[in-house]
Amino acid sequence: MAIDQYRFWTEWSEEDGEWVGLCDGFPLVSWLEPDREAAESGIRAVVAEAIEDLVAEGKPLPEPGVEWPPQVLASQSQETG
DSSP states (O other): OGGGGSOEEEEEETTTTEEEEEETTOTTOEEEESSHHHHHHHHHHHHHHHHHHHHHTTOOOOOOOSOOOHHHHHHHHHHHO
C-alpha cells in the first residue's frame, strides 16, 4: 500500500498540551491527541484518506521526505537501541 512509503512520528506539543502526529510526505497535515498512540493512529488515518482521494482524482502522490527532523532520528535511534 502507498502509505507504507511514508514515515510517521509523534512529538509532544507544549503549545497544545497534546501529542501531534506527523508524516514526512504530508508536511501540512497533523493530528493532535492527548494519547501518543491515538495521535499516530489519527495521522495514519488522515494520510490514508488523503492518498485515497489523490488516487481517485488521478493525482500524483507526494514524494516521501528524505530529510527527517533531528528529534525523529534521535527517537528512532532510541527505539532500536
